[in-house]
Amino acid sequence: MQDIVKEFPGVKALNGVQLSVRPGTVHTLMGENGAGKSTLVKCLIGMQPVTSGKIIYKGKEVAFKTTQEALNAGISMIHQELSPVLERSVSDNVFLGREPKKGIFLDYKKMHGDCLELFEKIGLKIDPSEKMKNLTVAKMQMVEIVKAISYDASIVIMDEPTSALTESEVEDLFKIIEELKSKGVAIIYISHKMEEIFRISDDISVFRDGEYVTTDRAENLTQDKVIEFMVGREITDMFPKKHCEIGEEVLKVENLCSGKAVQNVSFTLCKGEILGFAGLVGAGRTETMETIFGMRKKTGGKIYKDGKEIHIKSPEDAIRNRIGMLTEDRRGNGIVGILSIKMNTVLAHLKSYGFPINSRKMAEDTQAYVERLGTKTPSIETPIGNLSGGNQQKVLLARWLLTDPDILIVDEPTRGIDVGAKAEIHTILSELAGMGKSIIVVSSELPEVLGVADRIVVMREGVVTGCLGREEVSQELIMKYATLDKSKQKAVQ
Amino acid sequence: MSLKRKKFLSDNMIWLVLIALIIFMSVANRNFATVANLRTLLTGEAIKGIMAFGVAFAILTKGIDLSIGAVAALVGAITGGLVQPIDLATRAFPGGAHLSVPLSILLGLVIGALIGACIGAIIAYTHIPAFIATLGAQLICRAGAKMVSNRPVSNLPESYRFLGSKQFFGIPMIVLVFIIIAILAWFILNHTRFGKSLYAIGGNAQAATVAGINVEKTLIKVYIWCSVMAALGGILLAGRSGSSDPSTSGLNYELDAIAAATVGGTSHTGGVCSVTGVIAGILILGVINNGLVLMGVDDNMTNVLKGLIIIGSVVLDMRKNIQKV
Amino acid sequence: MSLKRKKFLSDNMIWLVLIALIIFMSVANRNFATVANLRTLLTGEAIKGIMAFGVAFAILTKGIDLSIGAVAALVGAITGGLVQPIDLATRAFPGGAHLSVPLSILLGLVIGALIGACIGAIIAYTHIPAFIATLGAQLICRAGAKMVSNRPVSNLPESYRFLGSKQFFGIPMIVLVFIIIAILAWFILNHTRFGKSLYAIGGNAQAATVAGINVEKTLIKVYIWCSVMAALGGILLAGRSGSSDPSTSGLNYELDAIAAATVGGTSHTGGVCSVTGVIAGILILGVINNGLVLMGVDDNMTNVLKGLIIIGSVVLDMRKNIQKV
């Protein structure tokens, strides 16, 4: 790809970007949120027309107008934002648009069989006839991955494939990547996770604000160097944990239950404390938080705040009790895509703007948080849907900071967020704790939990298997509890 | 053309369409652009306009309301029936049930609110498509209106007809009511928490819930607003013609109201609606209806043109969104 | 109750509702469950059923089609007009334009396809809401039908009326056509890529696009299918009554067809539709229409009940989805 320029109204997303990918290698694209990585690959597979520039594929200049053309030419892609058809079966999803036929009928048997075969090859246990919406997010992502590689493409683009995966599935993915490489397939890989990038990359290209910065062999680069290229400055501390006084108990959860997903979960949270929640995806952490926040029906247990029992039936109740929650599913229940950054920022705080609503104050508050969090946006009237994922996340964080909660629950707060912003978010969380707020951090990234939390609760299959203090934890210990057998957990508690 | 001017044009396409139509009609018939005709035009569209503001709120939340025409008929029949002269042989309530005009109008609005609350509650709590809930409500309300009276409810007293047929310094009351409702709708949408939450619910209901908005309650309020507007429309309709025929009053008004709201840029995928847009939508339909009659276009041709203009203006208006995809 | 049985019940709620209604009606009137009455019931619903299969496809892709009733009227008027006896004084085409019956029917279906292609192209390429595009098409087609003839197109020859009014071993042809269309719809939805892509477009248009599905072309095909079903409905309608009244033929059929599809579980949020569901939906409406008349329920009451049953059955059917939220 040469001199690619891509303009959106008001934004120049790409400005003269270069990229050349060799067969049989993994070429990683790096850059902060909004650097234009996703846009670049979307241009490549024909999802978006380029404003100018040339794409040369297998020696010939091409300009795919639809993804169909790109797929036929041998370029497939795992998309950053999940794109399953939720109401249909897994096999329908995998073979969407290329269903096998037998005579005039579709060959359902073959679809099922082929699907199973693909899954088995990588040790994935999913029933191809299950409805997509019944899978966990991680399983859905695995299905997306399987689908992308099943095209037998010569270029496979992976846009943040691991952001919804757990460690073990990431390993599976890396095995797949190795196999693809050995077959001579080129992989364009996009991720914000430094460790994995240096494990698998052959080449690394770095972008900043739509500008091409550099390309080099991975062995010639170091983490710090890449970060410097990306951010334009050095980041010294990923987890700037400030030490602060931990005060009296603020939240106490006793035997919380919600169906099968949450079973007798108990824990406490203190003033000024950051409590981490670790566990494999599907451990029930999100469900626990959703139950506390009133998004999910509580089937048992009690919640106390400041020593008094509180009854939360809806997020409205939770907010009234000064609890905030940054949810995991950014697109599903986080952003309101067509509304402005301003509206998205003030949404949980509308009550405080009086009657009639004080629009000027809304704008001021929003502007303040855009500046404080360094959100990259043309203006606060820009629809949030036009922002890159990381910047959307910052707006959502601003939404909850604005409500000034006593307890802030953040669920996968840095998913899909670049290193610079990640460090910023960690700093903010730490500062908040310093101001006497209590914070619950749910994350699948162990270094993150280890880095920011004072104590760590580990869950597995809906139950708490352990609670570890900052001093005693290690990755190994967490993994041990996270995979602990149900029969043994009693002993630990 | 500069980008800015392009943007201005595409953002205001609907007004440009309106202006183009007005110019065309004025040239085609010299009687079009007169004060008297303008008054006629506005009077003719005011009722549908009021109902369009109602249904626009529903559309804004990804809903729809097909029951408004029938609600108008039901409320028209009940309120009209209650104020008919007590000695009229063809009274809707022969038992002699009678109310003063203000009470009857109030009752009509309350009935509208109750119907809206039922519709809203069903949609909010059972999650059935608004299309179906309001289609059912349409059947029920229309049948209800016919149960109240199987003949036009007529001989309505002057006091009842005040809003529907009187003028105030040369401005028809009905147009004043429309203006007041427009201002009210504008205020609600832009300056209240309720209005803001409508946009959020339409844009992403789940996100709105998580942000602490009570989506169910809000939806109920939306359909209350919508049905109250329909009830008001029914009262004005009966007042305007001095009679309310349960079988034809408000018939298919929902389609016109929805068309006006949509032509005015209210998006059926939720989250987009502006009061000025809806006003433009209503005026466009009004100009077509009035202008083509003045030009002496035959009725079938009028409908063909109306269909084309409705589609055409929404197509033009959509162009502002397309660039972003 | 075991979970499995619960799931079975909630998945098949719509059939349970149907069975309950049938049992109730059979008990209430001994003439309900007779072969002759069953035939009447099916004949009466078959045309709306065919149109429901059409519109179900549109709903499946998050669209809607309000034009089907008008398309039926237009095609009924044109095809009927072309086969009227050449010496009839009140011919629709007095110039003497005349076609053989098969050619005329073919032409009718082609006209349907063309209308559908226009509607589909407008929706696919301009992204305007299907509601507006098809509302506009409704106005245009209804006016078009009246332009063809301003009186009922009558004296239709027996051969034209073959499909609409004849029987085949005691089974009305019209019911056979319905069954064939049902099988065809089932085949298309479950055994063609086109069908699969409908689910994908309705469920997640972005997913469909990135999987290489040409959404625009598919949408055009959807509305072609829908309009062809409407055209077929129009031909059957004219054949059934031997005359096609441009002003009333197919009037409001779109609402019944949409109601049937929705009662049958076709989701307005897209991506969900089953042929058996639509059949159940049609039968439920048929049983209500037929049974309440047999029971001698007053007409307004019938409409009230119909509204309640439509809402109620969709509410019950929705419960299968609610548990998962």
Place this chain on the structure above:
Amino acid sequence: GDKEESGSTSATGNDAMALTLIMSQRDEWLSEMEEAALKEAKELGIKLTSVDAQSDASKMLQFIETARNDGQKAIIINMVDPETAAQCVEAAGDMFVVFVNRYPADDSVLNEKVVYVGSDENTSGKYQGEWLAEHFNEEGKTDIKYILLNGIIGQTSTTLRTESVLKALEDNGINATEATAPLACDYARETAQDMIAPLLKTTKYDCIISNNDGMALGAIEAMNAEGIDPTSVPIVGIDASADGRQAVKDGTLDMTVFQDPKGQGRGALVAAKNLIEGNAINDGSDYELDDTGNILWVPFEPVTKDNVADYDNR
């Protein structure tokens, strides 16, 4: 309508005396006819169910078949589309058929088992035309311009009423031209009001002709709103509905044509009973039969200020 206890009586009661009345739809006039029929049924001890086909010919046929399935002996049909008479007779099987109010387009279907009760739609417009012709002859005008408010374009009643009034004008030596494009107001008062309002001050016209009273009243309402005196031009309607008669008394509506709803409703029921019992269809009533004995005429009558009081209690 008149509520009767619902539920099936055909299973236990007198089978012969359960009947169905199929309405093409329910407007003001038709509702009055329906009411009269229901009242008469009560007096005759007949259980009459009336159903509304809502302008759907297919639905009408289904109602006919349903009644047949219910084992009824006769059916009263107010046809949606008079062109479907033959099909109605076929669907009725061996039931007796009484067509009411809408005369079959093909009257060869009429016989001793299939009869018509009602009036001749062609005469309604004729009365309007004759009255107007007389009015203009008195004024010495022969060239006039008219505004004509059509009902639903395409419906037989609309077509016949419009055609017959224009023919009557022509036959009586008036050269009438339409002042506007054809106006379709769907028989609705509000539609007529909206449609005519912009034309009142911008068009020259000598009279307003309406296919029914409702639309004429809408026109009068529009004139009042625009500050035009409705008595200044002749306005004619059809129906002699309660409101219409009031307007005639007030002098705003100059004439209307009375179509006897009660007569037709009652007549239809009497005819059905007589058919079942094998009597002449006018047996026990004072309506006249035509030569064939298969048509019971309930004629139209012109109504003006002079005779309007006679219709108040009919």
